[in-house]
Amino acid sequence: MNTTLVKAISASPAPGPPFGPGAAKQTHTVAKLIDTTTCIGCKACEVACQEWNDQPFLIGAFEGTYQTLTDLTPSFWNLIKFNEAEQEGHLLWLMAKYQCMHCVDPGCLKACPAPGAIVQYTNGIVDFNAENCIGCGYCMTGCPFDVPKLHPRTKKVQKCTLCSDRVSVGLEPACIKACPTNCLSFGTREDLLAKAEARVEALKDEGRSESGIYNPPGVGGTHVVYVLAHADHPENYGLPRDPAIPWTVALWKGPLKWLGNLVLLGGILGTFFHYVRYGPRRYKDETG
Amino acid sequence: MRLDEPKVDRFNVVERVTHWLVALSFLYTTLTGLALWSPRLYWLAAVFGGGPTVRGWHPWGGVAFAAFFAFMFRAWNRQMRLEQDDRRWLRLAHRYAVHNEEGLPEAGRFNAGQKSLFWIQAAGAVVLISTGVVLWWPETMPRALRLTAILLHPVAAVVAIGGLIVHIYMGTAAVPEAFRGMIQGWVRPGWAASHHPKWYREVTRR
Numbered sequence: 001m002n003t004t005l006v007k008a009i010s011a012s013p014a015p016g017p018p019f020g021p022g023a024a025k026q027t028h029t030v031a032k033l034i035d036t037t038t039c040i041g042c043k044a045c046e047v048a049c050q051e052w053n054d055q056p057f058l059i060g061a062f063e064g065t066y067q068t069l070t071d072l073t074p075s076f077w078n079l080i081k082f083n084e085a086e087q088e089g090h091l092l093w094l095m096a097k098y099q100c101m102h103c104v105d106p107g108c109l110k111a112c113p114a115p116g117a118i119v120q121y122t123n124g125i126v127d128f129n130a131e132n133c134i135g136c137g138y139c140m141t142g143c144p145f146d147v148p149k150l151h152p153r154t155k156k157v158q159k160c161t162l163c164s165d166r167v168s169v170g171l172e173p174a175c176i177k178a179c180p181t182n183c184l185s186f187g188t189r190e191d192l193l194a195k196a197e198a199r200v201e202a203l204k205d206e207g208r209s210e211s212g213i214y215n216p217p218g219v220g221g222t223h224v225v226y227v228l229a230h231a232d233h234p235e236n237y238g239l240p241r242d243p244a245i246p247w248t249v250a251l252w253k254g255p256l257k258w259l260g261n262l263v264l265l266g267g268i269l270g271t272f273f274h275y276v277r278y279g280p281r282r283y284k285d286e287t288g
Numbered sequence: 289m290r291l292d293e294p295k296v297d298r299f300n301v302v303e304r305v306t307h308w309l310v311a312l313s314f315l316y317t318t319l320t321g322l323a324l325w326s327p328r329l330y331w332l333a334a335v336f337g338g339g340p341t342v343r344g345w346h347p348w349g350g351v352a353f354a355a356f357f358a359f360m361f362r363a364w365n366r367q368m369r370l371e372q373d374d375r376r377w378l379r380l381a382h383r384y385a386v387h388n389e390e391g392l393p394e395a396g397r398f399n400a401g402q403k404s405l406f407w408i409q410a411a412g413a414v415v416l417i418s419t420g421v422v423l424w425w426p427e428t429m430p431r432a433l434r435l436t437a438i439l440l441h442p443v444a445a446v447v448a449i450g451g452l453i454v455h456i457y458m459g460t461a462a463v464p465e466a467f468r469g470m471i472q473g474w475v476r477p478g479w480a481a482s483h484h485p486k487w488y489r490e491v492t493r494r
Contacts, residue, residue: 011327011330012327111438113323113324113325113327113330114330114339115327115330132339133340134324134333134339134340134342134343135340135343135344136324136343136423136426137423137426137427138426138438140426140427140434141426141431141434141435141438146431149427150426150427152427155340155343155344246435248435248436248438248439249435249438249439251439252438252439252442256439256442256443257325257326259446260325260442260443260446261326263446263450264446264449264450264453267449267450267453267454268453271453271454271457271461271462274385274457274462275457275461275462278385278386278387280461280462280463280464281387281462281463281464281483282387283478283479283481283482283483284478284482285476285477285478285479285481285482286478286481286482287477287478287481
């Protein structure tokens with residue numbers, strides 16, 4: 001059983017901070033660091049993910065790249081994207097692991113109408129609960145990274161869990177365990193951000209001045225953080241440039257909800273009190 | 289009720305059946321839709337068979353509504369055209385609301401308020417159905433379409449439900465006897481002459 005503390009639940013009031021003795025204890029949030037500069041595209045993380053989560057190996061069509069599939073699928077949550085880009089006359093062959101980013105401010109959770117279908121734990125992991133998922137797919141629209149995928153048969157949305165089952169018992173995610181170059185690491189978010197900064201410094205010392213951290217502020221930061229050698233062009237890695245919760249989703253779940261409730265309640269109360277004040281329309285029968 | 293009570297036929301049986309099919313399908317999609325509109329109304333999902341069932345059947349409720357509404361639209365849209373008098377009526381609608389009908393043009397078979405509701409619901413239906421199709425199969429729809437639909441669907445729903453609340457009030461408590469017109473299909477001559485004088489004269493002339 002997953003005993004991790006909960007920070008936010010979809011379509012439900014926030015559980016609030018823990019109280020009682022020991023409540024002041026600082027809980028650490030976790031993160032995954034992906035150093036794309038040392039990724040060799042071996043896809044061991046893809047295999048480990050499929051193995052640990054008991055998912056089938058899928059056969060895709062050959063698209064002229066080394067990429068396993070063109071996109072994530074409901075049963076394939078971890079994809080190395082192989083991208084080619086040209087920069088100042090040089091060809092760049094960029095590899096970047098792609099999966100759920102575990103946003104600090106998750107758009108999926110904001111968009112979800114089913115109580116308990118999406119849960120954000122205090123350690124930062126954003127998890128989907130299939131038993132509460134109704135398969136509406138709103139999370140797919142709320143997610144600025146286009147990560148959640150609807151399973152056509154079970155009608156449940158699936159994505160990377162950051163191995164919440166492993167993390168809750170003190171293990172690191174399966175992908176981390178499989179990485180042969182240590183380009184993937186797992187730990188507290190604080191530690192890994194420091195590690196990422198140190199790595200960026202080192203890269204800059206080597207003359208790779210465009211290096212940087214991908215930890216997009218538009219979603220409050222993420223619990224999956226990248227070191228990119230070309231951080232000025234994250235889109236070359238297949239990462240959105242300025243991801244944020246879409247404004248239509250924010251408007252719909254924010255002001256529109258209040259306005260809508262006001263209209264509906266106002267309609268009911270308004271008609272009721274109209275009756276109380278003016279009563280029904282009466283008529284005099286003038287037809288004889 | 290007296291057998292020989294004087295009656296004026298208000299809505300024929302095809303109109304009544306169509307209206308109530310529209311009403312029932314709209315009510316079902318409204319209640320299942322409200323379950324997904326607010327977590328505070330999610331209990332409605334339990335009433336209609338649980339979250340996944342609601343998600344599965346709500347679009348089909350919409351399909352039924354679309355079909356019935358299209359039929360009703362074809363039958364009524366010509367009678368619902370807003371004319372010169374109707375525009376004047378709408379400008380004085382506040383007087384109608386407080387039962388002071390001085391200067392209010394006489395209504396035909398449908399008054400300008402009813403006609404307006406018809407067009408508002410027609411526009412709402414078009415938006416709800418087109419955005420509903422997008423939301424039905426999110427996995428096959430382009431992102432920009434989904435982002436638009438996710439906003440416009442509830443906006444149109446709020447407008448349509450707002451219209452429905454007023455419509456139900458007008459058709460029951462606010463205008464006694466109107467309900468019988470839509471259920472049994474007839475009204476008293478005095479009612480017709482008072483509420484829809486132009487229409488009453490047409491009917492009695494024949």
